[in-house]
Amino acid sequence: MRTVTFSMNISIDGYCDHTIFNPDEELHDYFTAIMDDVDLLFFGRVMYQLMFPYWADVAKNQSGTADENKFAERLTAIDKVVISRSLASAENNTRIVRSNPAEELRKLKQQPGKKILIDSVSLLPELIRAGLIDEFNLVVHPIIVGRGRPLLAAGSLQENLNLKLIDKKFLKSGYVALHYLKK
Incomplete structure (x- = not known):
């Protein structure tokens, strides 16, 4: 069975x-290294549209810094599933799924392959409740913003999800990368 990892950047205030x-x-190097063990990305529409076509363009034109280009190449090479009722089309190695993200992820988790990486705040509560996320990679940025979308909205989970910290990295710019497993 494949491992499903939720990965997200967050501010200190969540x-x-x-x-x-x-x-x-x-x-960029940290996230590129994470993707070495990943062969499927699972996005919601908003995150997909935020990430693409931007990173696809960087990969194609090599228009970023060396680390951005490497990240873009790795990101765009991985197969993707995007959950959306409204997205008309997706690029290259991306498949659109119109409904039931938890059931789709459950099927994908049963298939052979490397890890599945999820990057979608909107899908997070449903996928946690379905018991489908095995680990979490959270990168805390040294900024307090006081606005925006929280990692989880108040009341989105009925039960606590207990995690075990298995790794932490302190990056030079003040980022803290935390790797948790579901207990």
Whole structure:
């Protein structure tokens, strides 16, 4: 059975607005390394549209820094599933699923392969409740924003999800990368 990993950047106060973060070379390298063990990305529509076509363009044109180009190449090479009722089309190695994300992820988890990486705040509560997420990679950025989308909305879970910290990395720019397993 494949491992399902939720991965997200968050502010110190728990918000997940990628437009306010300023990743550096070390952070790009961290996420590129995580993707070495991943062969499927599982996105919601909002995150998919935030990440693509931007990173696909960087990979194609090599328009970023060396670390950004490497991240973009790795990200775009991995197969993707995007959950959306409204997205009309998706690029290249991306498949759109219109309904029942938990059931789709359950089927994918049973297939052979490497890890499945989830990057979707909107799908997180449903997938936690379904018991489908095995581990969490959270990168805490040294910023307090006081606004935006929280990692989990109040009341979105009926029970606590207990986690075990198995690794932590302190990055030079003040980021803290935390790797948890579900207990």
